Amino acid sequence: MSISVPEKVWWKPIDKEEKIWLAIAIIWMVISFVWMPIYHYIGKQNPSSESYKAPREQFEQLMNDFVQKYQVKDANGAPVVINDIPVVHPPAGGDAYLVGAGWKWTPILELEKGKTYRIHLSSFDFQHGFSLYPLNINYMAIPGQDYVITVTPTTSGEFPILCNEFCGIGHHTMVGKLIVK
Amino acid sequence: MSDNNEKFGAPGTFVLAIIFLVTFIIIYFLNYKYLASIWELR
Amino acid sequence: MADQDFRTCSITGLKVHLPAANLIMANAVAAVVLLLIGGLAAAGVALTRLPSIHLLPADWFYRILTLHGLAMLIAWIIFFEMAGLYLGASVLLNARIAAPKMAWLQFILMVVGVLLIAAMVLTGQADVMFTSYPPLKAHPLYYLGVILFAVGALIGCFVFFGTLYKARKEGTYPHGSFPLVTFGLACAAMIAIATLLHGAAIYIPTLLWSLGLMGMDESAYRLVWWALGHSSQQINVAAMISVWYLVGTLSVGMKPISQKLCRTAFVLYVLFINVASEHHILVDPVFSNAHKIWNTGYVMHLAVLASMIHALAVPAGIEVALRKKGYTSGLFEWLKKAPWSNPAFSAIMLSIFGFGFMGGITGVTFGSEQVNITVHNTWRITGHFHATVVFGTTLAFMGVTYYVLPLIFRREVLGMGFAKLQPWFFGIGMLLQSGGMMLAGAYGIPRRHWDIVNFGGSPFSFAWDPTAYMWLGVFGIGALLATIGGAIYILVTVGTILFGKKLA
Numbered sequence: 272m273s274i275s276v277p278e279k280v281w282w283k284p285i286d287k288e289e290k291i292w293l294a295i296a297i298i299w300m301v302i303s304f305v306w307m308p309i310y311h312y313i314g315k316q317n318p319s320s321e322s323y324k325a326p327r328e329q330f331e332q333l334m335n336d337f338v339q340k341y342q343v344k345d346a347n348g349a350p351v352v353i354n355d356i357p358v359v360h361p362p363a364g365g366d367a368y369l370v371g372a373g374w375k376w377t378p379i380l381e382l383e384k385g386k387t388y389r390i391h392l393s394s395f396d397f398q399h400g401f402s403l404y405p406l407n408i409n410y411m412a413i414p415g416q417d418y419v420i421t422v423t424p425t426t427s428g429e430f431p432i433l434c435n436e437f438c439g440i441g442h443h444t445m446v447g448k449l450i451v452k
Numbered sequence: 453m454s455d456n457n458e459k460f461g462a463p464g465t466f467v468l469a470i471i472f473l474v475t476f477i478i479i480y481f482l483n484y485k486y487l488a489s490i491w492e493l494r
Numbered sequence: 495m496a497d498q499d500f501r502t503c504s505i506t507g508l509k510v511h512l513p514a515a516n517l518i519m520a521n522a523v524a525a526v527v528l529l530l531i532g533g534l535a536a537a538g539v540a541l542t543r544l545p546s547i548h549l550l551p552a553d554w555f556y557r558i559l560t561l562h563g564l565a566m567l568i569a570w571i572i573f574f575e576m577a578g579l580y581l582g583a584s585v586l587l588n589a590r591i592a593a594p595k596m597a598w599l600q601f602i603l604m605v606v607g608v609l610l611i612a613a614m615v616l617t618g619q620a621d622v623m624f625t626s627y628p629p630l631k632a633h634p635l636y637y638l639g640v641i642l643f644a645v646g647a648l649i650g651c652f653v654f655f656g657t658l659y660k661a662r663k664e665g666t667y668p669h670g671s672f673p674l675v676t677f678g679l680a681c682a683a684m685i686a687i688a689t690l691l692h693g694a695a696i697y698i699p700t701l702l703w704s705l706g707l708m709g710m711d712e713s714a715y716r717l718v719w720w721a722l723g724h725s726s727q728q729i730n731v732a733a734m735i736s737v738w739y740l741v742g743t744l745s746v747g748m749k750p751i752s753q754k755l756c757r758t759a760f761v762l763y764v765l766f767i768n769v770a771s772e773h774h775i776l777v778d779p780v781f782s783n784a785h786k787i788w789n790t791g792y793v794m795h796l797a798v799l800a801s802m803i804h805a806l807a808v809p810a811g812i813e814v815a816l817r818k819k820g821y822t823s824g825l826f827e828w829l830k831k832a833p834w835s836n837p838a839f840s841a842i843m844l845s846i847f848g849f850g851f852m853g854g855i856t857g858v859t860f861g862s863e864q865v866n867i868t869v870h871n872t873w874r875i876t877g878h879f880h881a882t883v884v885f886g887t888t889l890a891f892m893g894v895t896y897y898v899l900p901l902i903f904r905r906e907v908l909g910m911g912f913a914k915l916q917p918w919f920f921g922i923g924m925l926l927q928s929g930g931m932m933l934a935g936a937y938g939i940p941r942r943h944w945d946i947v948n949f950g951g952s953p954f955s956f957a958w959d960p961t962a963y964m965w966l967g968v969f970g971i972g973a974l975l976a977t978i979g980g981a982i983y984i985l986v987t988v989g990t991i992l993f994g995k996k997l998a
Contacts, residue, residue, distance in 0.1 A: 322779030
């Protein structure tokens with residue numbers, strides 16, 4: 272009984288049924304473990320390992336330069352904004368910047384399907400959860416950290432970005448947009 | 453527990469455990485299959 | 495030895511140290527009170543997340559959600575586990591509690607901690623969620639409350655080991671190894687000590703930070719906090735599994751199929767779960783893939799192996815015990831003829847199913863380095879841990895209560911008819927609730943979010959796939975059933991303690 276003292280020598284061989292299950296369980300655990308590093312070689316979706324310490328001033332400077340240089344202009348040459356957020360078209364294969372701050376995701380990135388980008392993700396205030404709907408792609412945006420995610424969009428459209436890490440009373444108002452042409 | 457190494461002492465449980473394992477494997481790989489359909493990420 | 499300090503249990507024959515019984519009762523009562531508070535908070539949160547009701551305003555939603563996490567995941571569960579520790583070390587071994595005064599200090603510190611936490615949260619001075627991620631900052635007294643609670647729990651663990659030592663030295667139980675249930679609880683207590691030390695390592699600096707005395711790195715916080723956060727869940731797993739063995743024994747006379755296998759599995763938990771916390775930070779910057787995979791893959795899977803062992807061992811033990819009673823026809827006669835009308839038994843069977851199929855499978859899957867990209871901070875995570883901690887651990891604790899009431903409180907269960915239904919309402923409710931959360935989360939529904947319909951009026955507001963709302967509805971039905979199940983449990987427990995027929 273589980274509530275009574277066991278027999279003196281309980282370190283006995285286990286039965287066939289238990290041996291078989293133990294073997295199966297170990298095999299499955301090994302498969303499940305090695306699948307992760309294997310997927311780094313054969314899979315196309317892996318969490319990024321590239322990040323840098325990025326104090327706000329530094330990241331903000333880079334981001335502002337980026338917006339200045341690549342902001343989309345309309346037919347009259349006026350910079351395009353949607354709901355006061357600049358729309359920015361990074362170069363294919365290049366760097367893009369995206370920050371969560373003041374319960375907004377800034378800027379609105381306009382990417383091209385099939386092209387690869389290095390998106391630098393950060394925050395200027397609280398920890399935010401970058402969540403791209405509906406795919407669903409989720410990464411942490413942490414103040415003081417530049418998290419570089421190399422992404423190749425394979426579908427086009429307009430994608431909402433939610434925040435799914437509690438960041439204060441305006442947390443649920445934090446919605447952004449990412450466009451893929 | 454059982455002195456008989458040939459017969460399973462708990463065959464019903466063994467079947468349930470196998471069902472559990474199969475469910476596990478299916479759910480695990482279905483999730484990876486879905487993952488493979490989203491954008492490429494590194 | 496003052497034998498008047500003991501009474502002999504007429505059912506199990508064990509000698510119950512009266513101070514131990516008092517400690518068990520005090521902690522169990524505190525646990526149920528906190529379950530009630532957490533349950534009311536749960537109702538508030540659920541009724542707010544259902545868009546058609548949207549009960550609470552935003553600030554109160556986040557506040558009550560913070561309270562819900564703390565009341566359930568910390569207070570209810572750890573108070574109940576303290577009661578379990580005294581049962582495992584003292585009652586099961588016919589032993590006296592080592593240092594009863596320290597044991598009462600455990601209780602007082604945990605109560606004071608809870609009161610401080612509740613006061614800070616309810617006055618809006620700790621709107622930080624259970625995880626309290628910096629730079630979100632709470633009032634220093636909030637962190638102090640958590641620290642006091644943790645110190646109390648730590649003292650409880652030391653009293654547990656002191657009692658085991660004394661029992662062995664005084665030979666209060668037949669010579670040999672500790673019973674399996676005591677062994678399982680000892681493993682839980684070992685994990686608890688390591689966990690609580692991690693807690694000190696994070697909450698003391700955070701307290702100092704809240705006082706303006708030091709800085710706080712956000713990523714370092716996440717790493718150390720989750721060393722506390724995940725390991726504390728493994729305390730719950732080890733305790734839950736010990737309860738499965740305990741109830742299995744009391745309800746059907748279950749014997750462990752292999753002491754070697756079961757005890758080794760418990761030891762695997764102790765060795766590996768303290769390390770395997772990085773599945774919470776898989777999509778974080780700072781940490782390398784290699785680090786994440788080693789921690790989440792290699793180390794976590796060794797702990798999961800332990801769960802896979804218990805997954806066979808517990809039901810197998812029950813099956814063997816029932817087959818001995820004569821239910822040998824076919825593969826499943828034992829299951830059909832099992833004592834399903836015993837609420838303790840039905841509770842643990844449902845707990846085993848819920849923890850294994852819903853909680854365990856999704857835990858390992860969502861905790862894999864790559865899949866995590868699609869699930870982090872969505873409602874799938876919330877669905878997963880409700881399946882493990884609520885459908886699994888909480889339901890098991892509810893089940894064992896139906897034995898603690900007659901055996902320790904010495905009262906006949908009042909409202910046995912309702913008690914028999916209680917695990918079914920709660921279990922099926924949690925199945926639908928967790929399942930609903932996981933499926934809604936698969937459509938992107940986030941956790942900890944007040945307004946998924948209008949996003950507080952954001953101009954970037956968008957429409958969800960309508961299927962998400964369907965699963966939200968399933969969640970709602972589950973939440974309703976689970977609330978009924980929880981309410982029955984509390985009414986039966988409180989009713990029994992106050993009005994139940996006193997047993998000789």
